[in-house]
Amino acid sequence: MGDDIMNYNGGVALAMKGKECVAIACDKRYGVQNRTIATNFTKIFEYGPHCYVAFCGLATDVQTVAERLKFRTNLYELREQRKLKPNVLYNMLTNLLYEKRFGPYFIFALVIGLDPKTGETFVYDSDNIGAISDNVNLATVGTASEYIFGLGELLFKPDMTPDELFEATSQSLLNGFDRDSASGWGAVVYVIEKDKVTIRELKARQD
Amino acid sequence: MDSLNPPAYDAEEDLLRHQKQYSQMDKLIIPIEMRQQPVSTGTTIVAVEYDGGVILGADTRTSAGSFVVNRFTDKLTPLTEHIYCLRSGSAADTQAISQIVQYQLEFLSAEMNEPPLVKIAANCVRRMIYQYRDDFVAGMIVAGWDKKLGGQVYSCPLGGLLVRQSVSLGGSGSTYIWGFLDNNFKPNMTKQECLDLVLKAITLAITRDGSSGGCVRLAVIDAKGVQRIDVLGNELPKVYDL
Numbered sequence: 256m257g258d259d260i261m262n263y264n265g266g267v268a269l270a271m272k273g274k275e276c277v278a279i280a281c282d283k284r285y286g287v288q289n290r291t292i293a294t295n296f297t298k299i300f301e302y303g304p305h306c307y308v309a310f311c312g313l314a315t316d317v318q319t320v321a322e323r324l325k326f327r328t329n330l331y332e333l334r335e336q337r338k339l340k341p342n343v344l345y346n347m348l349t350n351l352l353y354e355k356r357f358g359p360y361f362i363f364a365l366v367i368g369l370d371p372k373t374g375e376t377f378v379y380d381s382d383n384i385g386a387i388s389d390n391v392n393l394a395t396v397g398t399a400s401e402y403i404f405g406l407g408e409l410l411f412k413p414d415m416t417p418d419e420l421f422e423a424t425s426q427s428l429l430n431g432f433d434r435d436s437a438s439g440w441g442a443v444v445y446v447i448e449k450d451k452v453t454i455r456e457l458k459a460r461q462d
Numbered sequence: 463m464d465s466l467n468p469p470a471y472d473a474e475e476d477l478l479r480h481q482k483q484y485s486q487m488d489k490l491i492i493p494i495e496m497r498q499q500p501v502s503t504g505t506t507i508v509a510v511e512y513d514g515g516v517i518l519g520a521d522t523r524t525s526a527g528s529f530v531v532n533r534f535t536d537k538l539t540p541l542t543e544h545i546y547c548l549r550s551g552s553a554a555d556t557q558a559i560s561q562i563v564q565y566q567l568e569f570l571s572a573e574m575n576e577p578p579l580v581k582i583a584a585n586c587v588r589r590m591i592y593q594y595r596d597d598f599v600a601g602m603i604v605a606g607w608d609k610k611l612g613g614q615v616y617s618c619p620l621g622g623l624l625v626r627q628s629v630s631l632g633g634s635g636s637t638y639i640w641g642f643l644d645n646n647f648k649p650n651m652t653k654q655e656c657l658d659l660v661l662k663a664i665t666l667a668i669t670r671d672g673s674s675g676g677c678v679r680l681a682v683i684d685a686k687g688v689q690r691i692d693v694l695g696n697e698l699p700k701v702y703d704l
Contacts, residue, residue, distance in 0.1 A: 262528055265672070289475075289504070289634055289672040398528055436504075436672040437528045460695050462523070462668040462675030 260361050261312050263288060265437025267397030268298055268309035269428050270365045271411060273420035275374035276448045277367045279307050280428045282397075282459075283441040285314060294440040294461070302328050303339045305369040305447055308348065311397035312362035312383065320360050324348055341368020341377040345387075352385035359383045363396035371449045395431075399438045403431030417453070421446050425457055433460065473620060474551045475504055475634060475673070478599045504673025505537060506635030506664050507548035509605040509615040510647065511628045512656040515684030516605040516613040519660040520548055521635065521668050522676035533676045538690075542567050545583045545606030546681055546688065550633035551620070552599040559590050559600055580606040584616035584624055592622025601632045607683045635667035635674035642666060653682060657691075658699075665698045 268281035285296030299309045300321045308324070310317040327347055328339055345366040352360060360383055368377040380394035381387070388394070393411050395403045406427040415423060425444055432438040442457040507520045520537040523530055537549050539560045545567075549556035563586045567578050584604040591600055605615040617623070617630040629647050631640065642663055651659070657680060664678045678698060680691040 265528070286672060290638075291670050291672060433533065434530045435528055436523070436525050436530055436675065440669075460675070461701065462521075462695070 261363075262398050262437055264312070264314040264317075265398050265435075266296075266298055266311045266314075266317075267395065267399040267403060267428070267432055267435070267438040268311050268365050269395045269403050269407060269424060269431075270309070270367045270378045270380075270393070271407065271415075271420060271424050271427075272376045272378050272392050273415035273417060275369070275376065276415075276417045276420055276446060277369055277376045277378060278420045278424040278444060278446045279309055279365065279367045280424050280442055280444040280457075281309050281311070282428070282432055282438045283443060284438055286437065289436075291440060297443050299443065299445060300325070302344050303341075303368075305371055305452075306339055306341050306344050307367050307445060307447065308344070309365040309396070310362045311364075311400075312360075316360040316362045320348075320351065320362055320364075324351060327351065340370070341366060341379075344368065345377070345379045345381075349381055349385035349387055352381065352383060356384050365394050365396055367447070369447050369449065374449055397438060399432040399435035402434045403427050406431050417446050417448055421453075421455065425455075429457060429459055474599055474601055477620070478552055504635075504671075505550045505633035506639070506667035506671060506674040507537060507550050507603055507632040508636070508639075508643070508660050508663055509548060509603045509630045510643075510656055510660055511605075511613045511615050511649075512653055513650040514613065514653065515607050515682060516615055517653070517656045517660050518546055518548055518603070518605050518681045518683070519664050520633075520679055521664055521674040522679060523674055524553055525673050528672070530675070535676075536679060538679055538681050540564075540688070541583050541587075541604070542571065542577060542606070543687065544577060544608060544683060545580050545604065546683060547583075547587060548603040548605070548632065550601045555598045555600045556602060559587060559598070559602065562590060563587050577608065579608045579610055580604065580614045580616065581611070581626075584618060584626075588616075588618045588622055588624040591618055591620070595620075595622050603630045603632050605630075605683065607685060613684065633674065635664075635671035638670045639663045639667045653684075657682070661693060662699050665701055668698075669701050 270279045281298040285293040364381040366379045393407045410423040446453045509518045522534045524532040524535045601619045615630045668674045678693045682689040
């Protein structure tokens with residue numbers, strides 16, 4: 256694995272859009288280069304009833320940025336007396352990352368959200384210094400992202416139902432990280448719809 | 463103490479990385495995404511003697527850096543009809559060594575008019591590794607059966623050592639199962655006990671080591687010949703869910 260800082264702990268996350276639903280999935284590995292230390296390290300964090308963020312990269316920064324972002328979103332909710340919207344959360348995150356432009360956090364981020372009234376879906380991704388992306392159909396981050404992108408592009412269809420979305424997301428994730436030795440060891444998929452969030456754990460190869 | 467480059471945890475991987483570093487010119491020309499890590503069988507290989515022969519086992523992953531190049535590699539390479547070798551380290555180096563030794567043994571058996579002894583096969587491998595010790599990154603285990611001494615396992619690690627052992631481990635994943643094998647191996651086990659032991663050991667290593675994975679390939683070598691068994695991912699024994 257060499258001495259690449261982004262591959263030190265490994266990990267991968269994927270987000271996909273459907274019709275009035277979004278899915279976000281990540282693997283559960285926590286390792287140090289070759290060695291797997293734990294298989295319960297999920298990289299997805301909740302910031303609101305329909306806002307989720309996934310961070311991939313150096314594990315210490317995954318935890319730190321998640322907590323620092325939570326601090327800022329808590330203050331926002333106290334001041335504004337309302338819950339965050341996904342695009343506000345995304346802008347807060349990119350701002351947080353750009354503050355450290357010349358000494359950055361070693362994580363790449365995915366932000367997803369859903370507007371429960373209109374059913375509008377949001378999937379954004381960001382590099383480690385807060386580059387802003389468009390609202391895309393599909394995004395992946397992490398060590399196996401190239402392998403998962405290929406499968407994701409193939410399996411994605413516009414306007415998928417929640418079940419089709421779950422299938423497409425899980426299959427891309429599972430088969431993609433089979434080609435990467437730094438991610439895997441189980442996966443978890445969140446499917447967010449207007450009225451509920453379904454969290455499913457996938458049985459994956461433990462290798 | 464450089465926290466980004468912790469002290470070597472796997473001699474083979476570390477050596478490979480140093481030797482195959484790109485020259486200064488290549489660093490300027492080749493963009494960082496295209497620079498490939500050397501292909502290694504960062505791996506788990508186990509060979510055990512039992513009452514009547516030997517059992518060899520290996521995982522099936524070949525990786526280049528963190529990319530999995532082959533998910534179903536065959537690391538059990540035949541040297542003769544009754545002698546197999548297990549390969550770990552650089553895939554190119556070990557493939558070259560086994561091809562050359564295969565030829566040498568074929569020639570030898572034509573000269574002597576009888577199948578070569580396991581000790582002789584192991585010595586051929588060891589000689590190659592020792593002669594090119596500064597260039598090769600190859601850790602091999604030679605195991606088989608012959609008429610004179612029955613089942614034998616010989617270990618030929620990195621520098622060109624040759625030693626006979628009843629249990630031999632190799633590869634990056636072996637570090638996780640030394641304790642397990644020390645605890646559970648007994649001399650003169652039955653064939654089935656030994657198969658279960660090797661299968662469990664490799665499964666445990668696959669679960670923990672990033673460079674090992676896929677399925678488990680086993681081979682049983684006794685007087686009658688070689689029996690190959692491939693245990694696919696869903697048939698591997700269950701390990702405690704971490």
